[in-house]
Amino acid sequence: xxxxxxxxxxxxxxxxxxxxxxxxxxxxxxxxxxxxxxxxxxxxxxxxxxxxxxxxxxxxxxxxxxxxxxxxxxxxxxxxxxxxxxxxxxxxxxxxxxxxxxxxxxxxxxxxxxxxxxxxxxxxxxxxxxxxxxxxxxxxxxxxxxxxxxxxxxxxxxxxxxxxxxxxxxxxxxxxxxxxxxxxxxxxxxxxxxxxxxxxxxxxxxxxxxxxxxxxxxxxxxxxxxxxxxxxxxxxxxxxxxxxxxxxxxxxxxxxxxxxxxxxxxxxxxxxxxxxxxxxxxxxxxxxxxxxxxxxxxxxxxxxxxxxxxxxxxxxxxxxxxxxxxxxxxxxxxxxxxxxxxxxxxxxxxxxxxxxxxxxxxxxxxxxxxxxxxxxxxxxxxxxxxxxxxxxxxxxxxxxxxxxxxxxxxxxxxxxxxxxxxxxxxxxxxx
Amino acid sequence: xxxxxxxxxxxxxxxxxxxxxxxxxxxxxxxxxxxxxxxxxxxxxxxxxxxxxxxxxxxxxxxxxxxxxxxxxxxxxxxxxxxxxxxxxxxxxxxxxxxxxxxxxxxxxxxxxxxxxxxxxxxxxxxxxxxxxxxxxxxxxxxxxxxxxxxxxxxxxxxxxxxxxxxxxxxxxxxxxxxxxxxxxxxxxxxxxxxxxxxxxxxxxxxxxxxxxxxxxxxxxxxxxxxxxxxxxxxxxxxxxxxxxxxxxxxxxxxxxxxxxxxxxxxxxxxxxxxxxxxxxxxxxxxxxxxxxxxxxxxxxxxxxxxxxxxxxxxxxxxxxxxxxxxxxxxxxxxxxxxxxxxxxxxxxxxxxxxxxxxxxxxxxxxxxxxxxxxxxxxxxxxxxxxxxxxxxxxxxxxxxxxxxxxxxxxxxxx
Numbered sequence: 001x002x003x004x005x006x007x008x009x010x011x012x013x014x015x016x017x018x019x020x021x022x023x024x025x026x027x028x029x030x031x032x033x034x035x036x037x038x039x040x041x042x043x044x045x046x047x048x049x050x051x052x053x054x055x056x057x058x059x060x061x062x063x064x065x066x067x068x069x070x071x072x073x074x075x076x077x078x079x080x081x082x083x084x085x086x087x088x089x090x091x092x093x094x095x096x097x098x099x100x101x102x103x104x105x106x107x108x109x110x111x112x113x114x115x116x117x118x119x120x121x122x123x124x125x126x127x128x129x130x131x132x133x134x135x136x137x138x139x140x141x142x143x144x145x146x147x148x149x150x151x152x153x154x155x156x157x158x159x160x161x162x163x164x165x166x167x168x169x170x171x172x173x174x175x176x177x178x179x180x181x182x183x184x185x186x187x188x189x190x191x192x193x194x195x196x197x198x199x200x201x202x203x204x205x206x207x208x209x210x211x212x213x214x215x216x217x218x219x220x221x222x223x224x225x226x227x228x229x230x231x232x233x234x235x236x237x238x239x240x241x242x243x244x245x246x247x248x249x250x251x252x253x254x255x256x257x258x259x260x261x262x263x264x265x266x267x268x269x270x271x272x273x274x275x276x277x278x279x280x281x282x283x284x285x286x287x288x289x290x291x292x293x294x295x296x297x298x299x300x301x302x303x304x305x306x307x308x309x310x311x312x313x314x315x316x317x318x319x320x321x322x323x324x325x326x327x328x329x330x331x332x333x334x335x336x337x338x339x340x341x342x343x344x345x346x347x348x349x350x351x352x353x354x355x356x357x358x359x360x361x362x363x364x365x366x367x368x369x370x371x372x373x374x375x376x377x378x379x380x381x382x383x384x385x386x387x388x389x390x391x392x393x394x395x396x397x398x399x400x401x402x403x404x405x406x407x408x409x410x411x412x413x414x415x416x417x418x419x420x421x422x423x424x425x426x427x428x429x430x431x
Numbered sequence: 432x433x434x435x436x437x438x439x440x441x442x443x444x445x446x447x448x449x450x451x452x453x454x455x456x457x458x459x460x461x462x463x464x465x466x467x468x469x470x471x472x473x474x475x476x477x478x479x480x481x482x483x484x485x486x487x488x489x490x491x492x493x494x495x496x497x498x499x500x501x502x503x504x505x506x507x508x509x510x511x512x513x514x515x516x517x518x519x520x521x522x523x524x525x526x527x528x529x530x531x532x533x534x535x536x537x538x539x540x541x542x543x544x545x546x547x548x549x550x551x552x553x554x555x556x557x558x559x560x561x562x563x564x565x566x567x568x569x570x571x572x573x574x575x576x577x578x579x580x581x582x583x584x585x586x587x588x589x590x591x592x593x594x595x596x597x598x599x600x601x602x603x604x605x606x607x608x609x610x611x612x613x614x615x616x617x618x619x620x621x622x623x624x625x626x627x628x629x630x631x632x633x634x635x636x637x638x639x640x641x642x643x644x645x646x647x648x649x650x651x652x653x654x655x656x657x658x659x660x661x662x663x664x665x666x667x668x669x670x671x672x673x674x675x676x677x678x679x680x681x682x683x684x685x686x687x688x689x690x691x692x693x694x695x696x697x698x699x700x701x702x703x704x705x706x707x708x709x710x711x712x713x714x715x716x717x718x719x720x721x722x723x724x725x726x727x728x729x730x731x732x733x734x735x736x737x738x739x740x741x742x743x744x745x746x747x748x749x750x751x752x753x754x755x756x757x758x759x760x761x762x763x764x765x766x767x768x769x770x771x772x773x774x775x776x777x778x779x780x781x782x783x784x785x786x787x788x789x790x791x792x793x794x795x796x797x798x799x800x801x802x803x804x805x806x807x808x809x810x811x812x813x814x815x816x817x818x819x820x821x822x823x824x825x826x827x828x829x830x831x832x833x834x835x836x837x838x839x840x841x842x843x844x845x846x
Contacts, residue, residue, distance in 0.1 A: 012502035018822050021781025022799060043501075079802075082778025083822055 001066065001164045010095040014043040016080060017087050024077025025089060031064065031129075031413035032057045035074050035089045042092060048107070051100040054093060055107040055174075058413050059132035060125055062171045063154055065093030066163055067409050069291035101170045110178045114138035116427050119202040121188045124152020125412035126400025126419070127208035128175055133420025135178040139427075142202070143180060146187045150175075152210050153401070154409070157234040159268045191373040194396065204395045204423045207375075207383065208416065211401035213366030217256065217359050221314035226321040230261045230360035237268050248356055249273040254324050256280045256311050257360035258288035261406075263295065265358045266303045277303045278352065282310040282329050282342040306352070310344060315351055323351040363406040380405060388422035389415065397423055434734040438474075440745050442688050442710045443604035443629045445563050447537050449474035449733075450745060451701065451726050454692050454713035455541035455566060455608075457512060458723075462525030466532060471723035472730055475537030476529070477608075477632070477690075477713055480514035480568045481522045481557065482542075483549045486576055488516040495719075496651035498641040498667065507667035508716045509641040511573045511652060511659055514543050514580075519553075523560040530561035539606065543568040545579055547596050554597040554605075564603055566690075567593060567628070569619070570610035570635030573661035581635070584610040587622040594626025606690060608632040609675070611668075616675045617682045624687055631679055632690040632713065634672045636662025665716040669694030673707055677756050680708025696725065698732020705745060706752035767839055769811040771832040776823050777803055783817035783829065791816050792840060812840050 005013065023036025034053055041050035054061045068074075070090040078086035100107060118134050120127045123145040131141045149155055150172055154163055176182070188194060197205050214229025216222070226247075237244045253269040255262050258281035270277045279298075281288060284307045288295055299305055308329045315323040328348035331340035365381040376384040376392045382405055383398040385391055391398050399415030401407060438449035452475035453459040453468050460479045468476065482488060491511045498507035515522055529538050540557035542565060544550030554565055569590050571580035583589045590607065597605050607623035609616055611634040620631050638660050643650050650658025672693020679685055691709025695701050696717040704712050717725055733745070742748050779802035787795040787804075794810035795817065797803075804817075818829035 008502060015501045018778075018780035019782060019785075020779075021785050021797060022802075024802075079778045079780040080822075082780075 001161065001167060004098055005091055005095040007095075007099070010042060010092055010099075011045075013088055013092055014039050017043060018079050018083075019043070020079050024079065025074040025087070028074040028077055029410055029414075030073070030408065031410040031417070033061065033064065033074065033093070033410070035087075035093070038096065039087065039089070039092060042096065047096065047099060048105055051096050051105060052107040054096055055100075057417065058410075059108075059129050059174060060154075060171060060409065060413060061093050062097030063125075063163060063168060064409055064413065065090040065097065066167075067154075067158075069293070069408070071292060073408075073410065097171065106174070106177055108132065108136055108174070108178065110135045111138035113140060114428070116140065117142065117202045118204050118206065118423060118427070119144060119197045119200075120206045120208060122146075122152060122208040122210055122400070122402070123150035123182065124154065124208060124210050124400060125409050126210075126402075126416040127152070127206065128172070129413045129416025130206045130208065130399070130420040130423070131175055131180045131416075132178060133417050134424060135175075135180050137420075137424045137428075139424065141180045143175075143182050144186045144188055145182065145184045148184055150182050150184065152208075156238060157231065157264075159234065159237065159264050161267065161271065162264060191375075194372060194393070198395060203427045204397060206389075206416075206419055206423065207372075207391070207396065207398040207402055208400045208412075209365070209402045211363040211365045211404075211406045213364050213381075214359065215362035215364055217311065217361060219311060219313045221316055221321075221325075224314055224316035224321040225319050226355060227314060227357045227359070230257070230265050230358055231363055233265055233358045234261070234268065237272070241272070244268075245272040250275050251355035252353055253277045253356045253358070254280055254352060254354035255358050255360055256324075257362075258283065258290065259360065259362070260290040260294060261363065262360035263290050263298045265360045267298055267301060269356070269358070270301060270303055274356075278306050278354070279303055280306050280309045280311055280324065280326065280352070282308070283339065284308055284331060287331075287339045308342065309352075310342060312349065314357065321354060321357055323353045324357060326350060326352050363401070365402050365405065389419035390422065395426070433731040436734040436737045436743070438730060438733060438745060440710055442690065443564065443606075445537055445604060447474045447711055448535055449730055450705070450709075450711040451729055452476055452537070452539070452690070452711055452713045453718065454715045455480045455539075455568065456715035458715050458718040460515070461517075462528040465525075465529055465538075468718075468723045468726070469529075469533045469536045472726040473536075473723065475539060475563075475711065477539040477541045477566045478522070478526060478529075478562075480541040480543050480571070481519060481553060482514050483544065483553060484519045485549070486545055488513045489575075490516060491575070491652075491654040493652045493654070496641060498663075498665070505665060505716070505720045507639075507641060507663055507665040508719060509639060509652060509661060509663050510636070511654065511661045513573075513575060514568065514571065519556065523556055526557060526560040526562055530563075537563045539564040539566045541566040541568050541608070542597075543571070543574075543579060544593065545576060547593065550593045550596050551600045554601045558601045558603050562603060564606060565597060565601065566606045566608050566632055567597060567623075568608050568635075569593070569623075570608050570633075571662065572610060572612055572636055572638045573659060581610045581612055581638070584619055584635075585613055587619045590619045591622040591626040594623045594628045598627035604629040606630040606632045608635055609679075610635050611671055611675050611693075612638045615678075617678055617685060620679050620682070620685055620687070624685060628687065630688040630690065630710075631685075632692070633679065634668070634675045634693045636664045637668050637671055639663025664694065665720075666694045666696055666700075669700060669703075673703060676704060676709055677707040677753060680750055681753055681756065695729075696720070698729045698736065701729050701733060702736055702748075703752075705749050707756065708750040708753055710746075710749055764839075766833055766835075767837040768813045768831055768833040769808050769837070770806075770813055770815055770817055771830050772804070772806060773828045773830075774803060776828045778823060779803060780822060782820040782822070786816050786820055790814075792842060810840060810842075 026036035075086035214231035329342035540562035569584035574580035692713035792812035
């Protein structure tokens, strides 16, 4: 990670803010973060107030500040663009968080215990936010995490250059300070495991198990060695970096896809010593769905962007992949999502040599929650919930990527907060 | 050559190659320093105030503190520095050194005596060393020697007495340096004139207290756990300096040339001081912020300004603004107007609406859908605060427009 702002740099950036009436930035966050207020507070040197404003809606304010594509969210309506460029809201958010850690300020507090327990399954952004919301209302919260440390995608998939482990640990510590209990290396097994939690006296369970299965392209030749999904590649890059380094060192790596995950895979491979990294994308640069700033940085890092290129299958030798069969495309009319549709150009088939291929075309919730009898899921494995996050099982709620499929961190935060409030309302009922 | 105009001026019969001088302060502490300032372009110096040396001078530590506004550093400067702590002999040698090597540049010896005799002896010594003029320091607001500096400047009879003492002892021109820390600066200025002073210098620093530490409640600069009322300078005091200079320049009974100072950083500041009646100018805080190199931009700026306005000599515009400076009872209150908006250039921040509601005439409502202010001209006070906060400033989106015949606006009763 790059260095964040110093105090004086942050004040300078905050001083550019026009302090809008009805600030558009505060209307643009899925997590209900309120930049219009915390930037004003920072400008007025009310740093603790600013930190409290930021954290009261978003327990992962620092991580969001680092990861959010602010230019498409809060900063998209920034009126300062009428003069030059939008305020760097993410950068200010990160500064405030780091400042609070530095001075040991605890912007949020747990309420006096109300005697009720809630279990949260999965400790990614949605689970952590739900936990914070409930702890602040006096609930005793236990987070069950199947892996060895909490954090979900942020800890186990995102490359260190996007979000450093040390940085993330400092933010997660705020939950421990709220009295939230973490039980790691604990899998909640199917419906039986869920019922057991409810039987143990947990008044409600929040399922925030994320989207952990890579969507695969199902192309001919995909069974050859060296072809993998983004999920596995990124998870192994964090768990056993030396092994992955050995796999990609001096190799030609092809990454299929144009989103943030594809960018993460490409940069990881490049930094692990790959000779050349190609990002293959069937539309063009403008249609790539990822964070626009991130895309630019990735390109500047020397990754090759091979646009208008559709993968058709793989070639291999001795059971190892040695190329991607591709074809040129051109852009046709917009599809229902508004992006121009790629159309194949016949006769342009060719093979792009590749020793390692990573398919980074999306993540989905996977099979995990299908084993929960009585839990309604859609065809992609996404849990179906009410607006408040209730599932079809009484006292069981769900949110985050498990419900949405892979989405921005701020959406997961918003889900967790809503679910926390809904659970509190349900359990405290007529009180 | 960027400086195309003759910038020389004459004050009290002494010719300055240009009006920009170092003022008596840390920036004019030694001959070596002042020599470099002359090479950089300064036309003269009020050399760091010289004392007799019988009472030992020790500077407090630390001796200064910066005052910042937002992310802007050094909007003001607080200091508790004393007059020169160097031996009299060293200071006199430096004056000789400067006059020998830069004979065209003006050396004004600033002096401060702690007795009538000291004033006389210092004046003679500096004249003998070759000083072109004297400046009598009646105005340092934070002397550790009791009854000196500003205390003299606030006791008008002493101003007159010491001015007379010095005038009787020397033939070179004598300036009295005035403190702004009085009710009416023209009163001690008149006393200086009565004592025979040939000119005035103003302002010395404003007595201030810039801040208190949030941890230990000690004002800055923190001198061993204590802070003191002391000299405040820099851009923040320019409005006070301009006012003092203009008041002295306009006073019908004064009629003395003025060396103006207080917060000069740019050529615009310099021209403003000239327009309100300064003949020469002095700078310290600006040099503390930017170094001697700043003088180049001031000289070039003044030269371009003179080209733009067709002035051939600085004396052509000294005091040119004074006829426009009046007391408020001279205003024509029949002329009223409104704030005029160029809404095509509005970027929709809404700050105008916020301040109009809370500090203005409530003439602006807000259209949330279009993110634009909506004005009721009949309620506009023309207070113009909306234009102060409007970020669209090149050129300003909100301007004052006089509306002939417009009645004055008064808010209706609330009930």
